[in-house]
Amino acid sequence: MGFFEKLVAGLGKTRDNIVSGMDSIFHGFSRIDDDFYEELEEVLIMGDLGVQATYDILDDLKAKVKEKHIKEPMECRELLIESIKEQMDIGETAYEFENHTSVVMVIGVNGVGKTTTIGKLAGKLRAEDKKVVIAAADTFRAAAGEQLKEWANRSQAELIGGQEGSDPASVVFDAVAAAKARHADVLMIDTAGRLHNKKNLMEELRKMNKIIDREFPEAYRETLVVLDATTGQNALQQAKEFNDVAEITGIVLTKMDGTAKGGIAVAIHAELGVPVKYIGVGETIDDLQKFDADDFVNALFERPKDDETSEEVSENK
Ligand SMILES: Nc1nc2c(ncn2[C@@H]2O[C@H](COP(=O)(O)OP(=O)(O)O)[C@@H](O)[C@H]2O)c(=O)[nH]1
Numbered sequence: 318m319g320f321f322e323k324l325v326a327g328l329g330k331t332r333d334n335i336v337s338g339m340d341s342i343f344h345g346f347s348r349i350d351d352d353f354y355e356e357l358e359e360v361l362i363m364g365d366l367g368v369q370a371t372y373d374i375l376d377d378l379k380a381k382v383k384e385k386h387i388k389e390p391m392e393c394r395e396l397l398i399e400s401i402k403e404q405m406d407i408g409e410t411a412y413e414f415e416n417h418t419s420v421v422m423v424i425g426v427n428g429v430g431k432t433t434t435i436g437k438l439a440g441k442l443r444a445e446d447k448k449v450v451i452a453a454a455d456t457f458r459a460a461a462g463e464q465l466k467e468w469a470n471r472s473q474a475e476l477i478g479g480q481e482g483s484d485p486a487s488v489v490f491d492a493v494a495a496a497k498a499r500h501a502d503v504l505m506i507d508t509a510g511r512l513h514n515k516k517n518l519m520e521e522l523r524k525m526n527k528i529i530d531r532e533f534p535e536a537y538r539e540t541l542v543v544l545d546a547t548t549g550q551n552a553l554q555q556a557k558e559f560n561d562v563a564e565i566t567g568i569v570l571t572k573m574d575g576t577a578k579g580g581i582a583v584a585i586h587a588e589l590g591v592p593v594k595y596i597g598v599g600e601t602i603d604d605l606q607k608f609d610a611d612d613f614v615n616a617l618f619e620r621p622k623d624d625e626t627s628e629e630v631s632e633n634k
């Protein structure tokens with residue numbers, strides 16, 4: 318399966334919740350009235366899109382219906398798809414860090430896929446011939462360092478590791494020195510994910526950020542929160558908590574190949590104003606891609622990719 322097919326498969330559950338619900342509304346109503354909008358609202362909220370995104374999308378739909386003098390409920394389907402795409406658009410500057418000497422801090426709770434994402438991203442950047450240094454600043458588990466070492470070997474990125482139990486901030490200090498000495502393009506920092514103690518976490522992130530600010534002020538900064546898409550509302554809650562303690566610049570949604578609650582991608586974007594920049598659909602290096610709103614919404618509604626004809630999606634049914 319290619320990336321898009323994995324995404325189509327992973328969004329199956331979301332599709333069952335949202336798309337079939339929407340379609341029965343489009344078919345069931347003969348006119349566009351308040352009840353019609355109310356039922357749509359319910360389906361979108363139940364599908365994990367969240368209150369904010371749902372209101373934004375429906376406001377946009379209502380405006381378009383008025384402007385285009387639409388009378389048929391069925392005609393709203395395409396408009397709604399367009400609205401969701403517009404909601405998810407992430408703008409031109411999302412990957413600006415690739416054009417600078419940059420530091421990418423990767424944060425998130427245990428098990429969401431931080432280390433795996435760093436490995437995949439390192440592989441992608443190396444394939445573009447970028448020089449990559451990775452800081453193993455999750456020093457709480459020896460296994461974390463080992464796992465990262467494998468990914469670093471695979472992608473031929475340089476790993477700056479801390480001893481188990483060593484101070485994460487000192488690993489960051491060493492990694493910044495190494496990145497500068499070797500004129501690295503991107504320094505990625507893997508961190509430990511212990512959200513249960515917010516005060517400690519905040520303190521640790523603050524210390525690491527302070528070192529980067531002081532030792533590497535010229536670096537372009539990116540802070541990605543990694544979230545497990547199968548956890549739905551929990552992921553949204555985690556994003557909010559990290560948003561309180563760090564200046565998040567982007568979201569990575571992993572495990573979109575599983576029983577992903579894909580609607581959460583829309584909710585996070587709308588409620589935090591932070592774009593989803595990458596999505597993961599598996600455990601290999603090819604299973605991470607930049608987020609593409611068109612692909613995402615096409616996968617959700619099981620439509621073909623915009624740049625291809627139809628066979629790709631329908632083959633997998
Ligand atoms: N199916 C699937 N598994 C993933 C994905 N990303 C990470 N994983 C798996 O999730 C588990 C935890 O990943 P890890 O990177 O160690 O999480 P961390 O604790 O945040 O560093 C590992 O078994 C990964 O292989 C993904 O996109 N899809």
Ligand SMILES: [Mg+2]
Nearest residue numbers: 431432455461
């Ligand atoms: Mg890890």
